[in-house]
Structures are given as structure tokens and as C-alpha cells.
Amino acid sequence: MSSAAVAGEATASRWGSVVEDWSAEKQTFHAPWGKAMMWIFLLSDTFIFSCFLVGYMHVRITAQIPWPPVSEVFALSFGGDPIPLILIAIMTFVLITSSGTMAMAVNYGYRRNKKVTVLLMLATALLGVTFVSMQAFEWTKLIVDEGVRPWGNPMGAPQFGAAFFMITGFHGMHVSAGVIYLLVIANRVRRGDYDKSGSYETVEIAGLYWHFVDLVWVFIFAFFYLW
């Protein structure tokens, strides 16, 4: 049998199993209700952030005054020459690290290692708080030192401040909500709720949300800071 035919058969059976999943008399997704619902919510939330980013791109393209030089605005100097985007780079690093600790927490949860799960979730929450604090620092610097306001700024198009505060603010609210969410779930893990119910899937559901918020940040980073 030629390799193309084998590949074709494999594709057919993959699609066959999708059709089977969707037409069988069982749950459509092999997942607990909460997890399925979180995925659907994240799909909806994706549309919210997409609309924000598309709206931002539109106002950036149609702005009548030049957009401020982003890499200069977000530069930070530690005594020497200003380093462009250094703070954002650290923030991104912190957030992506927190995704790593979250993934480990989920893993340890499924291994029923309560103590390490709680510690890793707390570490994730702490990294989240660090991220939000650095964002607060960034906002303060822009508002106090650079005079950026939602309705205008000395460097260029007024939509710069408007889009910046709106999008990073909305994302920061997601991170803050995620921190609270993680703390609530971590407390339940500590109390042993999931040993009783026999399933640590709630930790994974919280993880889904957390990874999503990180992923959104990657897009904000790419479209807002690197463009």
C-alpha cells in the first residue's frame, strides 16, 4: 500500500471518530461539565479580546496624528541607556513562568499531591500578583512621568492612551480575577474538598482560564508593543 493511501486512511478514521463522537448517544465532549463550559466561555472571551484588538488596530490605522514610538515610550533605563520594552519583557516572562507553575500544579493535583499542588497554585497566584504590580508601575510611570491620559498624550495620537489603558486594563482585570479564582481553588484543595469528591478536575479548569489569560497577553504583547 502506498504511503499516500495510508495517510488518507488515517485521516478518514480521524474524521470518522469525530463524526462518531458527535453522533453517538453520549456526552459530545469527553470532559466534565465544568471543563466543557470553561472551554465555551473562553471561546466567547476570545471574541471579546479579538474585538478589542481589531478595534485598536482600526483606530491605530485611521489615526490622523502619528502613533507614539512604542519602543521608546515603553523603554526603561537602569542608570545607563534606556532599554526598549525591558519591563514588558520581564512581565511577559513572569506571566509565562506562571503558566509553567500552573501546569505543574495541575499535574500534581492529578497525582493527589495536595501539598505541592497548593504551593504551586500559590506560586502561580504570586506571579500573577507580580505581573499586576508591574503593570501598576507601568501605568503610574505613563500617567505621572509621561503625561499619558486616555483622552490624550504629548507624544502623538490620543487613541494610544485610550487603547492602551482599555486593553491592558481589561487584561489586568482578567489576571486579578484569575488570582482570586486561584486562591479560592487552592483553599479548597488545602481543605481536601477534591480528595472527598475524588477529582481534581477543578484545578485543571482554573488552569485553563489561567493559560488563556497568558495566551491573550502574548497577542497583546505582539500587537500593541511589537507593532
Place this chain on the structure above:
Amino acid sequence: MAYVAIADRDHEHELHDPHTFITKYVWSQDHKVIAIQYSLTAIFVGVIALLLSGMMRLQLAFPDSFSFIAPQDYYQFVTIHGMIMVIYLLTALFLGGFGNYLIPLMCGSRDMVFPFMNMLSYWVYLLSVIILLTSFFVPGGPTGAGWTLYPPQAVMQGTPGSSWGIILMLVSLGVFIVAFTMGGLNYVTTVLQARCKGMTLMRMPLSVWGIFIATILGLLAFPALLVSAIMMTLDATIGTSFFMPAVLEAGMQNDHEGGSPILFQHLFWFFGHPEVYIVALPAFGLVSDILACHARKNIFGYRQMVWAIVAIGGLSFIVWAHHMYVSGMDPYFGFFFATTTLIIAVPTAIKVYNWVLTLYEGDIHLRVPMLFCIGFIFTFIHGGLTGLFLGNVVVDLPLSDTYFVVGHFHMVMGVSPVLVVFAAIYHWYPKITGKMYNETMGKWHFWFTFLGAYSIYLPMHYLGILGVPRRYFSYGPTEFIPESAQAMNVGITYSALFVAAAQILFFVNMFMSLRGKKSDPNPWGATTLEWRTPQHPPKHGNWGPSLPTVYRWAYDYSVPGAAKDFISQDEPAAPGAEGFDPEHPNG
């Protein structure tokens, strides 16, 4: 893969068990009670919107005769009427009302998957309604920007409600979207994950399909409205310039610079066009089930009907700019959207043909729900045909912003869904209340509403072709509009007031019948699961000790060789009367 129908895991999900009056009927987590709460609230605001339209009609027929309708009042009535009808009445009633009531019952589930969130959904919806109605009592009154809320005028001085009204409107919409999301996630997850044993997706009644796809549309379309509401709130409050260009406001240069009003139109209609189908798809589904039941015939082309719903849902996201032909966008853009608009007419037409073919040679019982459904087919065809005029760029340009548009969308997404709402209320009234309504009164209600709606909206098409512009407070001496147009306006107003008054029949019927004669548990001989609950009307938990098992699709009416002229979905196959399996159409 392991078999994980939820029926096997029923014991894993403890039902919230209410004991007091308050937890049973006020802070209730039972999907049926929540459905009734949603419906009553939606109908209540709907009546307010109906009264507002009556005021508008009075002004149009008898300009300058009423001291209580000033120009700014008129614009506020237009805006709030449209907003309530589209979002707070139809969306909430179809999804929050019928979705909540029918999804768990028709899918054979005990409740929605997360009843507590479902309860929150209703109370947040009520909050959004309260915020909306509050805007009548703030300085300046509600916003008068038109239901599309186009900037820049929506937030500029001179537009009624530009200080408080517009902000309350946007906040109310935001709160509504939160409420809808909580409910919508429940509906979608319930359909996907919590169906009973044997209920495959291709055995679901079309009502569930319509509501399911409409909810997905809502979850993906409302984000655009939320984002535009946030941006406009920022423009109106702290002076950002997302949508607001630099323009003269009350003779002065405003504080905005470089915003893009067109961006708002794109975001708004990216929500707004799927919204049309959020209202239409549940109506399509409900009509299919009611038609099949009262024609004692299986729905024609079940699989086509399902795929048509899915196709319409997908296509509805790529037609939005046909609302914007006159916004000055690139003509090639308009060409693309005209094409997609005509393509979406294909699955829609398939559905209409299939409804008609379902009636063909059926054993038609002209009961009240059936009358309303047949009425719907008429109004929907008329509204759909005028949609073809407006969907084409060159025909749309002269008709844009005239009464032709008003006639079109009232016919297709005003009258049509409302007729289905009435059909569905009459059809499921015995299930919800356990009582039977008064048939004669229902029939009078139908004929007044159906013929009355035609006498209102058909003349509007003619006015539109004459060029009468919409959203005008009064016309004054306008040369191109003949005198007779005003006579027609008077006639339309009489019809509108008459139809509005005729709705009293409906309310009287519904209230009086609560104390009327008891209904049979399955008065129509319907096949779907909700008619097979152990109690009538169904109690909390729906199914007694064990969940039902489904053996067949929802349309086994008049099966040759069967003992009755219908076979319920949970009846095992009898020899010689297996019925039809849509998954194996050739046996």
C-alpha cells in the same frame, strides 16, 4: 471511547432541593421557574415597548396634536422601543424563556448543568432591565439615538439623553450581556453534555437545535456589542476618542480627535446581524416542532433542517456590512456582502420549503398554535422577499432609511418571531400550567394580530417606495411625498392601536385560563419528551426517580402500522412500527 451518557452518571449530580417558598419560587434554581421568571419579565418590558410604539403612531398620524409628545420624546420612544423589542424582549424570551424551559425537558435532563449560575443569569437580566427603565427617570431621560446608537450623535449634545440616558443604556447592555453569557453557557453545555440516554444530536427536536445554535451565535456576537459599549462609554464619560471625530458640537469644537464612527458601525453590526438570527433560529426551531405536531406528520427533511440552521448560523457572521451600504464604504466590500446575503437566503428558503412540504397532505388541525405557525410562514416569506431588495446594493441605496426598511424588518424579525412566541406559548401553556386555554379567544387573538399586522406593515412598504424617510418626528410640507401618504399614516395608526388593544385578549385568556379546566398531560399528542414527565406540570427534577431513555427521533407522527398516530421518543420500537431513523434513512 467509554460510553458516558449522562443518564449513567445521574447519581453523581445532586439536585439542589428547595424547601421554602422563597427558594422554590423566588431565588429558584429550577430551570422551569427561571424560564417563567424570564418570560414574565420579558413580556412586561415588551408591553412597555408596545405602548411606546403606540405613542409613536399617534404622533405620526396626528402631528402637533399631542402636547405630551415633544420631538425629543419621539426619538426616545423610537430608541427604547427598538432596543427593548430586539434584546430585552425577543432575545430574553426565546433563549432565557423557551431555552430554559425546553432544553432540559426536551433533552431529558434534570436541570441545566449549573443551576446556580442559571439563577444568577435571571437576576442579572432583571438588573439590566431595571437599569434600562431607570433611564426614564434621570435628567434628560433615556437616550434618543435610535436603537443602533450610532456615534457621533449618540453622545453629542442635542441628542436626547446624551448626558445620562446613553450611559445607562450602555451599562444596561453590558449587564445584559453578562446575564446572557451565564445563561448561554448553561444552555450550550446542557445540550452538548447532559442529554439523556439515546438522545443523539440528530434525534434532538428542532426547537433545541434552533435555540442551541442561536445561543452559540449569542456567545460569539455579544462580545462585539460589549466591546463597542465599553468604548462608547469611555468616549462619553472620560473623553477618549475611539468613535468620536473632531466635530462642532453646539457651535463649539468638541474635545475629541480622530475617532472612527465607522468602527462602531462594524462592531455593532458584527453583533447586530447575528442578533437577527439569535431571534430567528429559535423561532425556526419552535415552528418546525409545532407544525409537525399539529399536521400529524413528520417534519419534511429533518437533516436538511438541522444543517440549514447550522449553515445560517455560520453565514450570519459574514453578512453584517449589508447594513452599511450607505456608510461610504468601498463598493467592492458591498459587493461581497451582497453576495453572502443572497447565499444566506438559500438555507433559509430550504427551511420555508420544508415547512410547506410538512403541511402538504398533512392531517392539519387548525388549533391556535397551528394558526400562528401558518401565519408565521406568510409573514416570514413576505419579510424575507423584501430582504432580497435591501440586500442588493443598488436597490438598497434608494430604499435605505425609508419606511420600506421599517416594513421589512418589522415583518421579518418583529411580527414573525412574535407570532412564533404566541404559537409556542399556546402550544406549551398546558404543559407549563397544567390548564387549557380558551380556544375561541385564542383564535380571535390570532386573526386580529395576523391581519392587523399586515394592515400595519404592508402600507409601510408603499410609503417607503414613495420615499418617506423613517425616524422623522413629522414631515411638514414635503413636495415629493403626496398628501395621500398622510392618510395612509392615519390608517396605519388605527390598525396599530387596534392590534395593540387586541393583545388584551391574549392576556385575559392566559390569566383566566389559570383557573380554567385541567388539560390532558399530552393534549396535542406530541412526541417530544417534555410531554412524558411523570407529573403534569413537571416538578423539580423533571423525571422522578430515573431519567428517560430515547429510542427514536422526535417526529414519529402517523407511522404506518402503529397503534396511535404518534410514537413518543421514549417508547421502544414495536415490531412493524419502527418509525424513521434519520441517521439511517435507508434502513
